[in-house]
Amino acid sequence: MEGLGKNNGKGNVSFVDRYFKLSERKTNVKTEFLAGLTTFIAMSYIIFLIPGQFLSAAGMPLSSATAATILSTAVATLLVGLYANLPIAMGPGLGLGAVFAFVMVGTMGLNWQTALGAVFVSGVVFLILAVTNVTKSIIESIPKVLKSAIGVGIGLFISFIGLKSSGIVADSPSTLITLGNLKNPATLLAVIGLIIICLLMARKVKGAFLIGIFATTIIGMIMGVTKVPTSINDFVSFIPAFPTDTFGKLDIMAAIGYGLLSIIFTITIVDLFDNIGTLIAVSGKAGLLDENGNLPGINKGLVAGSFAAMIGGLFGACTVTSYLESASGVAEGGKTGLTSVVTGALFLAALFLTPLAGLVPGAATAPVLIVLGALMIGEVVHIDFNDFTNGLPAFLTIVLMPLTASIVEGMAFGFISYVLVKLILGKSKEIKPLMYVLAVVFIIHLGIR
Template sequence: MSMIGKDLGTGLPSPSNSGLLEKLFKLSERKTNTKTEILAGLTSFLTMSYIIFVNPIILHDAGIPKEAALAATIYASVFCTLLMALWANFPVAVAPGMGLNAFFAYTVVLGHGLSWQTALGAVFISGIVFLLLTITGVRQKIVDGVPNILKSAIAVGIGLFIAFIGLKNAELVVANKATFVGLGDLTSKGPLLAIFGLIVAALLMAKRVKGSLLISILGTSILAMIVGFIGHPKAMGDVVSFSLPSLSDTFLAMDIMGAVKYGILSIIFSFTIVEMFDNLATLIGLSKKAGLSDENGKIHNLDRALQADAVGTIVSASLGSTALNAYVENATGISEGGRTGLTALTVGVLFFLTLIFAPLIYFIPSVATAPILILVGALMLTEIKHISFDDFTDVIPVFLTIVLMPLTFSIAQGLAFGFISYTLLKLFTGKKDQIHWIMYFVSAAFIINFIMGGH
């Protein structure tokens, strides 16, 4: 048994916990100490810090100025992570969600043709919806009503969608008039750099090196400068800045009325569904791993964690970023002994300190972040092990959910076909006892959206 954070003579939590931290985070009660929590926070930060570079590039694809996107990413992450630490006392850091940012940029803005301001308005409204559903307890009931196979299929489908975007950004997959898609030119610098980054990241992950994704991003960017694929900073001042990046282009820029006029069902509903399943499942899994559930399976302060997430999404949209998620990478910090909000507090402080390196974002090419998208997509594929292929009325909805997300370049379309086909197949094969009432509501909403011309 690991002795990290314990007195070697007694095996009990170290008595070095300060009075304030003990009072705030109940360290002794959760059998941990200050040193263990801080080291756990550092571990979580290293494994999820790639989002600092990846999210602004995705948001920039949607038209958001890169500096403001970077600032919004960091400030939103700091705010909600501190809320998770001090309000919920959870060892979980929060940041703009992978999948949700892709949905925002590539489905809502580029796919539907909405302005990024209107899309932010939809995120803002969805945050309010999350908060109301959480406070009333409806959020938990809705998630409980969706069959587990569809929850797993959603995760797998989003993973393939993210990986497809990564392959596209790496120019490993390109448009082809004859076959729609084809293989890119593997002799050009862009794809070769992306392959290099993919190999480096995969090898480091296989060896369980902390910060492997961040190392890959920085290493590939440096190599890109060396081979002349991108420019390079002329002085150290180009990399380290003592002026904080500005939020002026995105702060309170969301167009709430534009989102409402476009249609609640088509965009806000999709945001709500995607965020709801992903975040709640992650929070439950992480809290169980941290031993925060009692003998009856009840997770202490889960309601506060969900409230923190909802408020964080509202703030994130106000700053200029997308909906927030608890990152599964927090499992690395929890494995190192993180049990309280002090772990999250450490991550929040480290996120804030990265602001001084904000100019680095201008020297990170998309071929350096593309491998990370591919690997994150690959990791999400593991959810397929929870899907049973014995029942044909399960297989078809699962298949449609997974395959239509990347093929239609839309998470919402995959969701729609998955939910509708599940409900109809179960209903017309005499298995209506397997349909929760919420599935009728969700399927009807998607059908109405199609009739109204939603995409």
């Protein structure tokens, strides 16, 4: 398999190597496959979480919602890999899922068909911004200090998610967060998994995340945290392979006629900057950014992201966006779209293998997120905290991502404070014109959220 990404005996590179630029990015098929598998395992929890917690809460049939979640994830991720050649996986967003179920359908009282229409329209708006190069201009206007801060903030956010989901930290009425119950079997398993992965990483073992996940899962079976497969039904499922109850049921005209400008605006802004933040952070970790912190050819990734949003509305899922768990595959060496192709193909297989994906407990994937944060926080060395006009916006970006559990909210405070502080201290020449527009957009976003 590895040979597919190398020169053949006649000195010609293979089609796979040429298409995905494997040699150019100093990678190979074996590495990309392992990276794609790692990303799939790290984010396979959405197969159960998105339909079970959000889509069904919005009144959508569970079986079709599950198929819609899997298919939209697979198609969108394959699109990013084949069209944009980026190691980024996409799936229905957790935050956007909450907005879909509990704000649009719950608080506003919309039916899920109308809510899907709003999701689709937001994708169209996103596409227009991408093809007109507005999104590219936005990214190029972001100062390098904030790009570094975004990567660090996402790293802390990822680590916090891992610490919280594993139970290593827990809610506290007096201190908000405190040390969790380490005697809890699932939490103890996560600690064991963290130790295993850290030891493998320290010894520079190839596939450390994947080995760690599998080892932790097996230990979890021994500990009784996850079940031991006993029959074919523990490996193969027979859920509908197509979301017949939700596909094409979106009501676009109802969404437009309902006056959903604020909701569509919010969805578009959250999706746009979720994608921008994740693309910058994950691509930076893969070594794909140039000296100015920009990603060459990023518009293809953003166009793919806009189509991904529309795909979600069409299939019957909440807005599809870039997933932070893509960083786990990048940490395993993934640098090209082949990583995403593998991940997407595995999600297609998951239409029939959902029980197998469910055998991996959260305690086995949480340590991966914790370690990822440690790997991504290194960008902090590129931030000059001695310059207050750079240090404060960077700090707010970094600290508010995990504290608000939102990439967009952290970026909002960082962007707004950057413009204000630079203006107040007479450094307006350092502000690119589009940053003023972005600051206003984020103020509007915070005002209507």
